Amino acid sequence: MRKLGLTFLMMCLSLTAVFAQDYKNRINENESKVPQFTLPDVLTCNNGKKVKTIKDWETIRRLELLEIFSSLEYGRTPTEKIKVSYDLLSEDPNALNGKATRKQVLFTFTNGRKKIEAILLLYLPNKVNGKAPVFIGYNFLGNQSTTTEKPIFASPSMHLSEDPSSEVWIRASQKRRWPFEMIIDRGYAVATMFYGDIYPDLNGLRDYSVISLFSDYDKRSKNHDEWNAIGAWAWGSSRIADYIIDNESRIDGNRIALLGHSRQGKAALWAGAQDTRFKVVISNCSGCGGAALSKRVFGENVARITTTFPHWFCPAFNQYAGNEASMPFDQHELLALIAPRHLYVASAEEDMWADQKGEYLGAYYTKDVYKLYGMHGLDSPIPPAIEQPIHNDVGYHIRRGIHDVTNFDWTQYLNYCDKYMK
Template structure:
């Protein structure tokens, strides 16, 4: 295993070295657009001459978003998730899997999130660093893992997916793992012993003196001073901190592992980056076409490639891997779970429009906001059509979409799906339209029940069901909802999510080394 890893590392280094020797003239030159230029290019491809502008989140601005429920539902009837395109009612699981689900996937790919190209490159994973650490009181193994996309077809762009896996060592594995979008970092890097630290300091002082001879007099003036010191060791006898532990520590304490995957290492979060990253690599540095994937789909693809690696790691129970994200990464997490059936569960935090909130709802964030130059890169180019004011195909709105977010949630069925929000008073802004997500979750429940799973335990009539008060637990089924009393985060729901997921996954922690 070590030999194989070493060879892969050498291959990555060789690839990077060869890149410097690539003759760029042999390949199509990379297009370098600003975000506005790329946005204009997509409008031109679609023939759109005028888009409706987005709305302001500041309620004092003249163009502020709508927060009047009387105006929120210009087209209150949702597409029926259980009626096929030819009008046939879906009454069996077989009909869902063989006909209706493929129809919905096709519609979401074409009009909302974009298609993953057939020639998307293979990703090769290498464990770069393995470290034994302590997170709080829990001993762990932490691995930095790099996934390199094959760029032989266009070596001018490199994509190296960065993620860190952390699993407890005081639990008999393999263990469930929650993959989370974020910035990977070792949680508590192991430190050299005092003897090793002394050698490091001695060498470091010698290097400094060689670089600057004046340092010799300074060190002689302070002979006991050590430039590099050890961080304080964990205090296992200290009382636990007040309040909830960090989400990662809660996972480890429950016998779970976690992965942090860097979305920026997959695809940049801006329109200018669409000719770079994995989207740019596949397109050989050229602008997108209207059906090409956006950043949400690219981040979801990257998570699926991370799951490819986790399936090979003996420390991980690959049948019990979940995906988590908040805000734009909540959108990406829901897209990942909907399209990639290997994800056993999802924790979808404050995802708003483009995530769990209904597109056709006119409340807070709107379709027009998602098609403006600040957020359009999340979506397929075709999504711009739904805020077109003047175009060859006329005027369109979110009401013209053939699918909506209740059907995206339904694509996760019957797997575990936890929709999480906070409250506006604490910063989970009304902009997100929490009610729009609740209505979508209610409507999606019919598919969960068809497939033998439990939904929220109420009717699936989204026209009459009322959103429950915050802190109401709706956790008795595979489809779950909870609105905590915090802000724009899902952290307060972790202490509910973990036991809920553990129960439905039928995971039993087994202590031991």
């Protein structure tokens, strides 16, 4: 009997794997094949009552939505405090040809038994009167990849996911995504950190992430609502904000913009939903699990993302693989949690994988929440033309090109932040 039961279990697991693979391969990039779907009303509470006031939104519906995303998609962010210390590794007041002061700060997170290290690369504009606003964002290939400046320390965790011979170690390999001089010239500070320092982006490296420092780490590994990489990256963004607000007198802690690209666009939205200190939240090509509506099942879908990256979301999210129609929520409700702060969503014309229309609609359907605050969301369900940005309280653009961060994107983000944050 025991052998039969084990055989049956193995058959079930095999069938589940086959179904997951089947759904993973069903990638739709044809708009005519988008299924009919109904979005949940962002202003209808769980008991069926309609939100009519800001108080109802902030004390009832907003909390309900935070609970939905915590329990069904990203996992629960712990309230436990992890000790962090800061060590200034280097400071150069003449960086970027004298335009900026460059700092490199070592973050050491510890629970007293174990520690995780991360390095923040920070540029402060030298020619700003008063305190400067700041952009915070993770980089993908280490701090040394963002600039040609030579005295940049390699990020502590890169050896976990990158072979020493890999080309990703090449200095300035992603400099195009970080136009530091452009940002500094516009009067903004900019802070970046390698995302792998917070959670190395490979399945199986959870023990090397900040999640492993929390006292209930072993217990959480068994829970359907356990937080994973996206939750950890969001948590890390808030820890960068902690440092800047408490330690950098040349930065205005009330004017922080959080920028994320791709998987970090997902994390930026989740961070912005939870942490109201981020006054502008920017999602760049964030796609499935980010700004794009899941129920459209266009481009990367839930089955594909949860099988390819099983360490990103909480286990409960797996139940919607190939079953997006059953989701009691969608991403427009995540984006609505940014209100009344400012939200900007951006897409790229050739980035079908991220579902450009779905990203736009995710931002569009926040309009009723922003209207509660007397703010101006997106006016039409029809996306704008290529490179015709909308800079309402909710902003959007779609540019030419591929899945990337370009100078066109940065120009729009700077213009938008000039309007609402400077």
